Amino acid sequence: MIYGERIRFRRAEKTDIPLFMEWINDPEVTKGLTIYLPMGLWEEEEWFAGLAKCPQAERPLVVEVPDGDSWRAIGNVSVFNIDAVVRSAEVGIMLGDKTIWNQGYGTETMRLLLKHGFEALNLNRIQLYVYEKNIWAIRAYEKVGFVHEGRRREAHYKNGKYEDILTMSVLRSEWKKEMEL
Numbered sequence: 001m002i003y004g005e006r007i008r009f010r011r012a013e014k015t016d017i018p019l020f021m022e023w024i025n026d027p028e029v030t031k032g033l034t035i036y037l038p039m040g041l042w043e044e045e046e047w048f049a050g051l052a053k054c055p056q057a058e059r060p061l062v063v064e065v066p067d068g069d070s071w072r073a074i075g076n077v078s079v080f081n082i083d084a085v086v087r088s089a090e091v092g093i094m095l096g097d098k099t100i101w102n103q104g105y106g107t108e109t110m111r112l113l114l115k116h117g118f119e120a121l122n123l124n125r126i127q128l129y130v131y132e133k134n135i136w137a138i139r140a141y142e143k144v145g146f147v148h149e150g151r152r153r154e155a156h157y158k159n160g161k162y163e164d165i166l167t168m169s170v171l172r173s174e175w176k177k178e179m180e181l
């Protein structure tokens with residue numbers, strides 16, 4: 001387990017598939033994600049089985065919050081496209097439980113993911129892509145130190161409209177400086 005203040009990360013299990021299905025088939029959740037078609041159970045199972053071939057560090061982690069004596073899943077995160085030479089990687093977040101939105105969980109999740117990326121995986125650069133209209137996600141990323149570094153114009157198309165994709169990143173030196181404050 002990887003523990004934060006109010007959350008923890010654990011390995012995703014096969015039994016999480018029905019919950020993932022619920023989230024990725026909810027248009028409100030996927031509004032800011034690349035997913036734009038309904039996902040079938042067999043497709044999700046195929047994706048999950050394929051994870052066995054991914055490096056362990058690139059397999060998704062489930063984000064959980066305490067719930068009575070137990071823990072409850074609220075979303076997932078992943079680190080992927082790890083470049084061993086540059087020591088860089090991409091990250092992604094999906095908090096599918098809408099009841100916890102706008103309570104700082106996205107911000108805390110990204111903070112813990114950065115700690116994991118820099119301290120456990122020894123990365124030097126962590127980057128992500130976000131759609132320009134996902135102001136909410138952008139705000140959470142800015143709060144944990146992600147810096148805007150570029151814009152791919154009209155690189156995304158969803159619901160009949162083109163949208164720009166923003167690139168944001170955090171370098172280990174910037175993150176360390178912030179940790180020391």
Ligand SMILES: CC(C)(COP(=O)(O)OP(=O)(O)OC[C@H]1O[C@@H](n2cnc3c(N)ncnc32)[C@H](O)[C@@H]1OP(=O)(O)O)[C@@H](O)C(=O)NCCC(=O)NCCS
Pocket residue numbers: 028029030031032033075093094095096100101102103104105106107108129130131134135136137139140
């Ligand atoms: C995007 C996501 C990570 C945010 O998580 P969250 O827990 O709701 O976000 P937080 O509460 O930590 O922070 C959100 C910030 O955005 C702000 N915000 C929310 N709606 C906003 C809006 N319409 N305009 C401007 N700011 C907004 C909030 O006020 C908050 O900032 P503040 O703390 O300075 O007030 C999460 O909701 C999610 O996973 N959504 C679905 C999938 C997704 O879009 N993933 C990101 C793909 S790049």
